[in-house]
Amino acid sequence: MSEAGLAGALGLNxxxxxxxxxxxxxxxxxxxxxRRNAIIVFMCVELMLNAANLSLVAFSRMHxxxxxxxxxxxxxxxxxxxxxxxxIIIAIFRHYEVVDLDRFRLLKW
Amino acid sequence: MSNWVALxxxxxxxxxxxxxxxxxxxxRPVQAGAxxxxxxxxxxxxxxxxxxxxxxxxxxxxxxxxxxxxASAAPDAMIALDGFRVAADVILLxxxxxxxxxxxxxxxxxxxxxxxxxxxxxxxxxxMMVLVAARDLILLFVxxxxxxxxVYVLTGFVRKNPRSSEASLKYFIVGAFASAxxxxxxxxxxxxxxxxxxxxxxxxxxxxxxxxxxLLVAGIGLLLIGFAFKIAxxxxxxxxxxxxDGAPTPVTSFMATGVKxxxxxxxxxxxxxxxxxxxxxxxxxVWWLAILTMIVPNLVALSQQDVKRMLAxxxxxxxxxxxxxxxxxxxxxxxxxxFYLAAYTVVTAGSFAVVFHVxxxxxxxxxxxxxxxxxxxxxxxGAALLIFLLSLAGFxxxxxxxxxxxxxxxxxxxxxxxxxxxxxxxSLVAYYYYLRVVWKMYFEAAPEDAHTPPSPKAGxxxxxxxxxxxxxxxxxxxxxxxxxxxxALADAPAPGMVVQAEDPPSP
Numbered sequence: 165m166s167e168a169g170l171a172g173a174l175g176l177n178x179x180x181x182x183x184x185x186x187x188x189x190x191x192x193x194x195x196x197x198x199r200r201n202a203i204i205v206f207m208c209v210e211l212m213l214n215a216a217n218l219s220l221v222a223f224s225r226m227h228x229x230x231x232x233x234x235x236x237x238x239x240x241x242x243x244x245x246x247x248x249x250x251x252i253i254i255a256i257f258r259h260y261e262v263v264d265l266d267r268f269r270l271l272k273w
Numbered sequence: 274m275s276n277w278v279a280l281x282x283x284x285x286x287x288x289x290x291x292x293x294x295x296x297x298x299x300x301r302p303v304q305a306g307a308x309x310x311x312x313x314x315x316x317x318x319x320x321x322x323x324x325x326x327x328x329x330x331x332x333x334x335x336x337x338x339x340x341x342x343x344a345s346a347a348p349d350a351m352i353a354l355d356g357f358r359v360a361a362d363v364i365l366l367x368x369x370x371x372x373x374x375x376x377x378x379x380x381x382x383x384x385x386x387x388x389x390x391x392x393x394x395x396x397x398x399x400x401m402m403v404l405v406a407a408r409d410l411i412l413l414f415v416x417x418x419x420x421x422x423x424v425y426v427l428t429g430f431v432r433k434n435p436r437s438s439e440a441s442l443k444y445f446i447v448g449a450f451a452s453a454x455x456x457x458x459x460x461x462x463x464x465x466x467x468x469x470x471x472x473x474x475x476x477x478x479x480x481x482x483x484x485x486x487x488l489l490v491a492g493i494g495l496l497l498i499g500f501a502f503k504i505a506x507x508x509x510x511x512x513x514x515x516x517x518d519g520a521p522t523p524v525t526s527f528m529a530t531g532v533k534x535x536x537x538x539x540x541x542x543x544x545x546x547x548x549x550x551x552x553x554x555x556x557x558x559v560w561w562l563a564i565l566t567m568i569v570p571n572l573v574a575l576s577q578q579d580v581k582r583m584l585a586x587x588x589x590x591x592x593x594x595x596x597x598x599x600x601x602x603x604x605x606x607x608x609x610x611x612f613y614l615a616a617y618t619v620v621t622a623g624s625f626a627v628v629f630h631v632x633x634x635x636x637x638x639x640x641x642x643x644x645x646x647x648x649x650x651x652x653x654x655g656a657a658l659l660i661f662l663l664s665l666a667g668f669x670x671x672x673x674x675x676x677x678x679x680x681x682x683x684x685x686x687x688x689x690x691x692x693x694x695x696x697x698x699x700s701l702v703a704y705y706y707y708l709r710v711v712w713k714m715y716f717e718a719a720p721e722d723a724h725t726p727p728s729p730k731a732g733x734x735x736x737x738x739x740x741x742x743x744x745x746x747x748x749x750x751x752x753x754x755x756x757x758x759x760x761a762l763a764d765a766p767a768p769g770m771v772v773q774a775e776d777p778p779s780p
Contacts, residue, residue: 170464170488182464189457196450205446212453216460223464230469231460234411238456241418245452248422249445252429256442259435265446268439270519 173226181222188215202253202263206246213242279352281341282334282362283399289330290395293323297388316386324377327391331370331398338362349472351409360611361405361538368530368618369398374736375626376523378729382634383431385521390430394527397423401535405542410459410469413539417455417503421448424532428520440519447512451502454495461492471547479550493554496543503536504592507565517585522636525581526625529588530618537595541610545602552602559600563692566593567699574706580628581639583706584621587665590703591617597680597696601687608759609683613676615754616664616747620673623740624661627654630733631726638724644710646719651726655714657737664744666707667700672747679755 174182188211195208217235224231257263277284300319338359346354373394380390400419407413425448429441459469465488466474478489498509505513517525544555567590574586595617598610631647631654632639648655664673677700684693719725729737747754 189453192453196446202442202446206449209446209449209453212450213456216453216456219457219460220463223460227463227467230411231463234414234459234463234469237411237415241415241422241452244422245418245449248425249449252425252438252441252445255429255432256435256438258432259438265442268442270436270439 174222175225178222178225181218185215185218185222188212188218200265202256202265205265206249206253210242210246213238276350279341279344279346279350279354282337282366283402285330285334285337286395286399286402289326290392290399293326293388293392293395296322317381319388320380320386323388323391324373327373327395328370330395331366331373334398334402335363335366335370338366349408349470351407351412351470353406353408357542357607358406361535362402364534364538364611364615364618365398365401365405365531367615368534368622369394369527371619371622371736371740372523372527372530375526375622375733378733379521379523379629383521385430387430390427393423393427397427397527398531401531404535405538407539408471410462410471410474413471413543414452414456414459417536417539418452420532420535421452421503424448424524424528427524427527428516430524431521434519436519437521440516443512444516444520447502451499451509453499454502455499458492458495458497458499461488461495463492465489465492471543475547475550478548481550489551490554493548493551494558497555497558500536500540501562504533504540504595505589506562506592506596507569507589510566510570510589510592513589514582514585517588518579518582522581522625522629522632525585526622529585529621529625533588533592534614534618537592537614538611541599541607544599545607549602556600556602559596560689560692563593563596563600564695566590566596567695568593571699571702575702577706578640578642580641580644580710581625581632581636583641583710584624584628587703587706588621590699591665593699594677594680594696597684597689597692600689600692601680601683603683603687604759605679605686606683608755609676609679612672612747612751612755613680616672616676616744619740619743619747620661620664623737623744624658624665626733626737627658627661630654630729633724633726638726641710641713643724644713645717645723646714647726648711648714650719650723651728653734654726654729654737657741658714659711660741660744662707662711664748666704670745670748672744672751675748675751679751 192208192212192215195211196205199205199208217238220231220235253263256268260267341354342356342359344354346352373391380386397420400416400421400423403412403416404420407416425441425445428444429438431437462474463469465486466477468474468477501509517528520528544559548555570586570589570593574583574590577583577586595610595613598606598613628639629636631643648659660671664671667673667677677696681693681696684690684696
């Protein structure tokens with residue numbers, strides 16, 4: 165589908181949603197790459213997932229319900245990931261008393 | 274056939290995982306201190322039951338998969354029901370069977386008696402099987418995450434060990450980052466094609482004019498980045514050596530075999546079959562991934578002094594060889610990749626098991642110099658490791674050699690000569706670090722105070738022996754296996770394939 169066709173099918177609101185989602189995703193990626201606090205990095209990952217959710221909902225305006233169903237799956241998985249991720253962060257906090265990624269240097273190449 | 278039967282292997286494994294968890298809830302372990310030796314004995318007994326339930330359920334799932342071989346599903350079903358899935362399941366379940374049966378000794382030695390270990394292995398296995406069978410992007414994502422989240426926990430399973438926790442955190446951060454790329458990639462693919470069904474998406478892509486759609490290109494790119502993280506392709510590999518090094522060794526072996534194989538098989542199918550119509554979009558990128566993944570880890574592995582870490586880098590390098598099969602993108606490329614993956618799974622499970630056996634309690638002896646004279650002190654163990662290392666390096670008459678040969682031929686047939694040359698050259702470089710261990714084992718004397726690993730238990734030896742036998746059989750009689758693999762992959766092979774089938778290379 166051409167870009168003009170996409171704009172027509174999505175409408176202005178849909179296009180705005182796509183742009184916002186792309187910006188959110190980029191913020192998430194940059195956050196993961198630059199921030200060193202494990203919890204903030206993890207929040208940036210969640211931001212990326214929610215950016216994807218926003219695009220899915222925007223696309224489902226033109227493609228039907230599948231995208232919105234997928235959003236529920238992504239949410240459920242993100243919740244499971246959060247539970248495991250926070251548990252792992254607590255486990256490592258017990259060893260180091262910090263959650264700064266730069267301080268974890270037992271393993272290196 | 275009613276639809277749920279297609280999920281029979283996954284159902285068996287899920288029920289077994291739930292049984293193990295529920296059993297733990299109702300059969301209380303004796304608290305440390307209160308029970309003393311009696312408590313230890315009861316823990317041991319529970320462990321044996323967990324281990325047996327795991328092994329039997331994996332075997333049951335294997336039988337169920339083979340039984341599904343003759344079934345077929347509608348082309349637009351959510352779950353594939355074809356030879357490719359059965360071949361993938363056999364690789365994954367067989368690898369898990371080897372890993373679980375070998376890990377018993379390690380768990381006993383390190384006092385890891387929690388039932389969650391086996392439950393998580395089973396759940397990760399379900400995730401892998403869903404991932405390789407998924408014909409719908411939603412299911413693909415759910416399988417990927419079920420696998421990944423279980424393995425994050427397994428990596429950090431030894432909570433008392435900071436190395437294990439650190440490996441788990443690194444793996445988790447990178448894995449979650451990669452999953453986000455996969456989701457965004459899927460969202461864009463959905464936007465570009467209007468469906469999450471892979472079969473329908475393939476039709477849409479095939480019908481569209483080539484290479485013009487920005488959404489499609491971005492979606493494939495993001496999906497590829499996500500999967501490149503998961504299979505640890507350079508430059509997205511930096512987590513792999515750390516995670517492999519810090520994780521308990523059986524989990525390392527599970528990650529290097531199952532997780533990598535599942536992500537790779539899913540990538541192989543999605544790229545070469547479903548997105549085959551958009552090959553010009555991803556081919557260049559995968560070509561570079563393959564080249565870099567063959568060169569970089571092989572060079573880094575040269576300087577490693579720790580055998581486990583060396584095997585971790587070698588496992589990254591093997592992902593590069595496998596990517597050659599993806600670039601070739603032919604029927605031969607697919608069957609060569611699957612054969613290579615099967616051989617690699619057996620070898621990796623076996624070699625990591627020998628490494629943790631030699632390393633001893635607390636993994637103290639896993640440096641290359643700890644292997645001095647091992648070939649004379651423990652001849653059987655040494656001989657097994659020798660075969661594994663030769664197969665990893667790609668010497669005849671092992672399955673590793675045949676696998677490389679098939680990959681080479683697939684690359685040459687597809688006109689990717691430079692990839693073939695790189696594969697050969699980097700394999701030559703890899704000889705150095707594999708053969709260095711062999712040299713230490715046979716041609717250097719052990720110091721007086723050297724730690725001699727205990728002679729392995731009967732069960733352990735039996736499984737290691739099975740691994741060796743499989744590798745040698747795959748190396749000596751590859752034709753039959755390859756033929757079966759190809760029959761499984763293609764119902765109607767192209768004429769060119771039949772000619773090649775009658776001419777297997779004799780090692």
